[in-house]
Amino acid sequence: MFMKYRLILTGNVQQIGLRETIKNRAISMKVKGSVKNLDDGTVEIYCDIPENALETFKNAIKAPNIESIEVYKEGTDGYGIPETDFSRFHVIRNEDEIAETLSIMTMTGIKMNESMQKGFEVLGEKIDSGNKMLGEKIDLGNKMLGEKIDSGNKMLGEKIDSGNKMLGEKIDLGNKMLGEKIDLGNKMLGEKIDSGNKMLGEKIDSMHNDMNVRFDRLDDKYKLISETLTNFILEFKEYNKKLDVHNEKLDKILAILTENKKKKNYVKKTKKSNRNH
Numbered sequence: 001m002f003m004k005y006r007l008i009l010t011g012n013v014q015q016i017g018l019r020e021t022i023k024n025r026a027i028s029m030k031v032k033g034s035v036k037n038l039d040d041g042t043v044e045i046y047c048d049i050p051e052n053a054l055e056t057f058k059n060a061i062k063a064p065n066i067e068s069i070e071v072y073k074e075g076t077d078g079y080g081i082p083e084t085d086f087s088r089f090h091v092i093r094n095e096d097e098i099a100e101t102l103s104i105m106t107m108t109g110i111k112m113n114e115s116m117q118k119g120f121e122v123l124g125e126k127i128d129s130g131n132k133m134l135g136e137k138i139d140l141g142n143k144m145l146g147e148k149i150d151s152g153n154k155m156l157g158e159k160i161d162s163g164n165k166m167l168g169e170k171i172d173l174g175n176k177m178l179g180e181k182i183d184l185g186n187k188m189l190g191e192k193i194d195s196g197n198k199m200l201g202e203k204i205d206s207m208h209n210d211m212n213v214r215f216d217r218l219d220d221k222y223k224l225i226s227e228t229l230t231n232f233i234l235e236f237k238e239y240n241k242k243l244d245v246h247n248e249k250l251d252k253i254l255a256i257l258t259e260n261k262k263k264k265n266y267v268k269k270t271k272k273s274n275r276n277h
Contacts, residue, residue: 004033004074004086005054007045011067014041018063019091025060026089029053034084036092046082047089161274168267179257185249203232 009018019035022045026033033047049057058069072078083092 001051002048003051003054004046004048004079004082006072006074006079006082007047007058008038008070008072009043009045009061009066009068010041010070012065013043016065018043018065021063022061023089023091026057029057029060031057032084032086032089034082034090034092036083037094046084046086048086161271168264168271172264185253 014037019037022035022043025031026035026047029049031047031049031053033045033049036044038044045061047057054071058071062069070078072080084090
């Protein structure tokens with residue numbers, strides 16, 4: 001059963017945040033009513049609460065600065081006239097308290113504004129300092145990056161020059177070996193041609209001798225002469241085939257020499273271009 005009560009708290013009970021504490025305790029216990037500072041220095045509470053919960057509420061709001069709690073039940077002397085409709089629990093403040101609260105809020109706002117201005121100044125200084133440090137770090141990074149790029153370009157140039165030098169040496173060595181092989185091939189080819197010409201001359205001389213010495217036996221030897229001439233013609237054709245093959249090899253060798261010469265000229269141009277850069 002809900003009952004309405006008036007509670008008077010005595011002691012050092014004003015200007016210490018007691019009313020807000022009582023409000024929070026009342027709301028947590030679902031108590032409705034009001035709390036107010038009286039002119040005589042006491043605190044007045046009106047509450048609508050179950051009868052068996054009154055002691056629990058009193059214990060909940062007790063504090064060391066409260067000397068006593070007087071209780072007046074609705075309908076008894078001292079209950080008075082409540083200023084609340086018991087629809088909720090709230091703090092009742094007088095005009096002086098409201099003015100004081102507004103003054104405190106104004107002063108607090110001014111102090112907050114001053115603190116914000118000071119904070120903005122400090123923040124601005126920190127931003128300027130940070131920008132300065134960032135700029136210095138960026139400059140240092142750019143300097144280090146430039147040095148690394150220059151070092152890398154130098155190393156790259158040295159490697160290119162070294163590579164071009166090695167390539168040129170290999171091309172020169174290849175051309176030298178190829179020239180030696182060509183000279184050796186020409187020498188061997190010349191020897192084979194000379195040997196072939198010698199053998200051909202010997203066969204022709206032999207044929208002429210046989211014709212002069214045994215002309216009287218031409219009829220009997222005609223068949224043999226014809227076969228000899230046929231073999232000679234076949235051998236001569238075979239020799240011409242071999243000569244054609246040799247000429248093809250010479251053409252290929254000349255093509256390789258021409259290509260190597262072009263590469264060597266390209267390497268020289270590359271070296272010259274790198275030095276200019």
